[in-house]
Amino acid sequence: MTTSTSSEPSAAAPLIDLQALVVAVRRRRRLWCSMALLGLFVGAALAVLLPPRPTAVTKVLVAHQQDQPSDPGTLIRTDAALLQTTRIADKALRALKSSESPEDFMADYQGIGLTNNVLQITARGDSDVEASARAKALADVFVADHVARLKAAANAEADALLGQGDRLQNELAQVNEAIGQGPSANASATLESLYARRAALTSQIADFKQRAEEARIGTPQLIAGTQIVDDPTAVRHSLPKAVATDAVIGCVLGLVLGLALAAIGTVVADRPVLRREIAVNLGASVIAELRPAPRRSAMPWRRRRTRDARERLTRTLARAVRGSAEPVSLLELGCARSAAAIALDLARALAEEEPLVIIDGLPGRQFAGRRQEPGDPVVVSGERAAAAPQPEHRLGVGSVAPGTAWTDLQYLGTRTVLVVRAGHGSAAWLHTVARQLADLRIAVIGVVLIDPDPRDRTDGTLWDGLHTALRGQNERLARQNGPGRQGTERLPMWAARVPDSDQEVR
Template identity: 30%
Template sequence: MDTRWRIEDEVTDQDVAGAPRPLLTTWHVLLGALRRGWRTWVLLAVLGGLAALAVLVVRPPGGVATATILLVHPTASDPSAMATDVSLLETRAVATRVIADLTLDLSPDAFLSTVSAEPVTNQILEVSVTGPTDAAALQRADSLVSGFLDFRSDQLRSLSGGLVRGYQEQVVELQAQLEDVTREYNELGGTDAASRTRATDLLSARTQLSSEINATQRAIEDASFSTDAAISSTHVVDDPYPVPHSRLKAVVLHLGSGVIVGAALGFGLVVFRALTSDRARTRREVSRALGVPVRASVRTVGAPTSWLGRLVASTAAGAASALDRVPRAARLLRGHLRRRGAPAPGAAVLADALAQALPRARSRPAPPARPGRAPAPEALTAQRIRAATTGVGLAAIDDARAAALVLRALGSRLVGRGLTVLLVDLSESGALADPDEEGTPVFRPSGVPWLSRGPGRPGSGAVIDLQEQDRLRGAWGDADVVLVLVEIDPGMDIANLASWVDRVVPLVTAGRNRAELLSTIAEVVHAAGIALPFALMTGSDTTDSTAGIPDEPEAADEASAPRSAGRR
């Protein structure tokens, strides 16, 4: 037994986990997401503006009425007198008076929320009231001013009344003391020195009590007079009048606010989706997920299919033709409209890339011609390079219509070169076998198309309908190239696809599929014994500045080897 082995000497396996996805992103990624999702935030901005205008129509901005009041206070030198008046104006008692006067369906707090008071000076108060209309605001302001002045008068009279009652009670008490002093003075009858001194003190006390009684009575008169003067001098300087407002300004403010809020929500939604989504959007992400390079990527394939897209394209084409009569001023706009109205060349670009997946044609030598004789037409036909029957499949991951357009474009190009093309539609949607499309005929097996077995592999008969079997074998024998459309799903059994073609090119739309789904599809294709030479992409835009080249596994192993050696 070898005792030299130690657990510390155990060689650990290299890390197989890749680099974690960065939590932070760059401004380039965010700006790219905003550019790609411009339809989302523009739509939300438009909806926000329309919603704001709808609110403006349903609940138009209310009118505002303003009144100016001159408030005279009983004590002119009191610095808190104006603050006291403002507090009296904003009491629930005043609001209740106005609500009862106008029979409003509002709570006191709700009404007070429409009232604002601004002291201009220590005696001038400006009151503003809002209402659903100018007339309602004017009516509320008038009732508020009247109710506030009445309530203020009651409070001032209550204050002065309490003060007067206090003074009166003091006068009664002083008069009682005066009577006691007078009675005691009258009862003095002695002529001695003590009696004379007491009489002098009583006379002094009576004089002082009389003075206090007179002063208190004057204070009562002054309090009543100052309160009455303050109440009678307080009046409305400017009667309530509606404040003019611009309807255009209200529309602009509401529209701008709605657009800003909607655009902010759209920005947040687009950025959130960009930061949290694991969908493969760029060429690099698609190539990494599939493990093959992205040979070509285009923005769109063919003309738009929706009625809105066709309407936009036709409108742009008509506007471009109309601008042809306009001089140089509209040159840029005319070129932009022509680009919008013209059909996209994406199908031709992808068809050219897909043609590179076809194996090289194997030529068959033509029979030699006899001397002195012109070659027969059959010999001339045999002199052209004829490829052995070969094919390629285009796997529509998420857009069968775009894949059908690419296959038809490639088929038309090969037919133009003199080759016989057999188009086979194994998709569930039947996009390639559309009866409205003209051109090369399409073979579509009956039943479940992707379960049909083709005659591509030796010894494998076509497991399809017996009536279709002879037609398929004849077309297969005459065809130089077989182009197959298939829709691949991880849950499908695509083993039969190997009897039709030996290589498949996936067509991926940017941003529609998760990287995990693409990796699973690549594994399913490889498990079926089908080659995956490269991939094609649609839906790419100018924000994608990556190359569709997957990471080299050798480079990754070499980069991880030094780290493992360092740990050991």
Template identity: 55%
Template sequence: MTTTPETPAAPLVDLQRLFVAIRRRKRFWLATALLGLIVGAVLAVVLPAPPTAVAKVIVVHQDDSPTDSGTLMRTDVAVLQTTQIAAAALKKLGSTDSPDDFMKNYAGLGLTNNVLQITVKAKTNEDAVARAQALAETFIADHVKRSQAAAAAQSQAILDQRKNAQDELGKVEQQIVDEEGKGRQASQPTLESLYSRRAALTAQISDFTSRAQQAGIGSPQVAAGTQIVDAARVLPKAFLKTTATNAGIGFALGLALGLALVAIGAVSRDKPVLRREISAHLGASVIAQLPSKLRGPARLWRRSRAVSERRRVATTLVRLIKQDPRSVSLLELGAPKVAAALSLDIVAELATEGDASVVDDLPGEDVRKLVTETKSDVSVVGAVDPAAKPEERRVGVGTVSPGTAWTDLEHLGKETVLVVKAGHANTLWLHTVARQLADQEIPVLGIVLVDPDPRDKSDGTLWDGLHTALRGRGRKAAAPAPAEREDRMDELVARVAERVARTEAPTRRFSPVRPVLPPALTTPRPPASPLPPPGSVSVPDHLNAPTKKFAPVKPPKRPTPFKRDHGEPSHKGDLDADLEPEKSAEVS
């Protein structure tokens, strides 16, 4: 679509249209949210939560410190979710289930840095309690075993270092003995270094011994401190809480799904809702708007208001219809019932001044049904009934929905008013309607918008042409047909030519004016011959007379016919008076 500098390019996503579409489709996304709430509540009843058992274990870590941020507890939770722990617990229970399936039915949660909660689901309460107890005991045994293994490994490493130090100390002792056996030949600095080395090795061996004892003391504390502080027990079933939780989750999911579907539909389907969009696509102005058919309890207290608004619009349309003798039709697009009711109101007002009837050409014969329901006295005829009487006014009611016979619309009325429901048709179909009506030469007086958005503040009036709505209606009542206008112009030209020929004097011819020179500049002429030569023509005396000057002849004025209000010329007498030429000036 090409754009001009005066017309800005349309945005990729019009947020105003998106918000309006979501607000107009609130019944849909509220229905999906309610459906999600109901489904969640039903699932809580039909598929209740399986029996669940909980056990709490206090876990003592050998390297625990007050500054720990929960890393050790997260490690314990990860160790709990291993096939080794699951297989050991199943082996203790004597079950043949798969460890992978068992891991899906339990979970660990670190409540604090040293408290672990184990939750197990099973088919029965007894099975859930037994599995939670076995899982807690298996985890404690594995934790103590790993702690003892770590302490034993650390103690063994220290003992191995002490043995190496003892072996080295034995070698130093042997060197000292050898040096002392030499007597006076022994080197005093060598002995002093050996004595220093022996003292250092002795202190190192003593340190290794104390560290090995401390490493062995740490494991009993872990074994004694890690235990079950809350035995496995079945969690009570909170039916109301579970139902409310599931219903809330279903409501949120349904609401999100409904809003997403409405937003996607608003962008992909491209159905105009705003007044400015509908008027621009149809090429006509919105002259009135009506609410759609009321639903629910609102019909009880808002019925009179809707009827009064419809009658007010009908009064406005009746004024339009009375301005021109041509017939006017109502063509609906998505609002057949509103168009039927509006046509009955229009004909009811026209019937007060003469014969009037409705031509029902709707596919569902909504006008006849409405007349039967309301027991109205308005005359309703069909599209195939005989033509109307000369003094009878008929208002045709038809449709421009898909499947319309476009060539039959001109029989409903020479002009039309479109009754369009907002958000019913897409942009392509609105363009099709405007193009087909233009091809049939059916002017659109205006658009009656049905079910508009109450927060729509856009302007539905087109200001760039006289071919739309009320401002173009006065131009269509214009002047006579082109053939009649040409005939009158030819007649007028002939009359003007005849009057000019009658009043204009015949043209007189004069000899050319010769300039008179002073005597000093005159050239002497040769003496005139007494007799003219043979065959020559003599010049008359009146041609040699001095030239007389006359006043110029003024041309007659061009006739200027007066125009009436609709461009017609004035009466013949007025035209003759205006075409009287001025009298020519007398010759001086």
């Protein structure tokens, strides 16, 4: 797979590189692990500092006149909604002889339908005794209210039936009066119709009376079926269980929040972490990589692998420095301590052949606290190096972090190796570094990647462009190819737009 050095995005390129997003989120594991740990501690602390209020639970069996086997629970949900009304709350507070407002009291209890006919009432109070008393008062008030509604409905139905019967009874009296007046014209036909009407009215009146009696007879069954089936009992809370539950919930919520923050921060910051992205944005290939030094508690084989990697990196850089006829510098981005350590290792390796002076251009005092060993190179500051005569063999160490004095970098060396921490600089800043170095005619030998992602399998080598991101490299290519010959290597798009200094003079 080849990597283009062009800065113009491809039309088919996705808006978000999922591979880079996953890698960046994984690299920010300290953030989401810290958030998960914080959520764990906060959840456990809340369970200890804010324990649940004393709670009591009771169950009520509710009989409905419209009970059907196919009822999806609408009736019991209606009962739960009726329980959560100011009328029920006010009657319960009166039974408790409490001056609390119904609105505040409604926030301390709730009803849940367990089945189509079982309502569970949960009440909270300042103590187990108060919670049980509140649950008992609510259950009694609800049962009384439900019974009253059943009686009212039965009486209303019976009164309606009896009223209809009275109307028919009046009509029957009129029919009887017409029959008692005796025969008239067409007597046979009239008497037959009056007798038939009287018989029908008598049957309807009897039916209405029977239905009214059945309505009243069925109500006692419903009243008897509505009762408290489980006396109020205080709910026992286990503190260890509550702590464990709240801690797990807090840990999960913290982890989700941390992952979301890491993903959003990654997309917004746009900090390349893959070799491929860093090489493309800097316009230079990754020639080596080095993982951060392990802690003292690290396993011996890990410390040995880090030491071997540093030795390989030193040999690689030593070959590059020996083969260069121009001064070489190390410029860091986000890893000043690692750059200082690499410079010391490289200077010690080269000092075996000839003395070497390190020009310290790093921010802070990275070389101040080091242990002086026999044969170590001399380290001078940038100010002293500018005032003193330039030594023949020197190694400059500087920084390309924001705030860098770009014009001072050319005094550290005309060829450089960029020491970049993965995920430290944004894509825009990496482009800025490449352009500034190109304007200063500082050739980039390559990039040393610090703290790379161990699962990164992308290629950090640029195959279809210059091995450096330099406009000034054109002059070197022209000298190497001879007059009248043009190099076949293609410049990056941003470098090709900048005119040559000779053309500017013309």
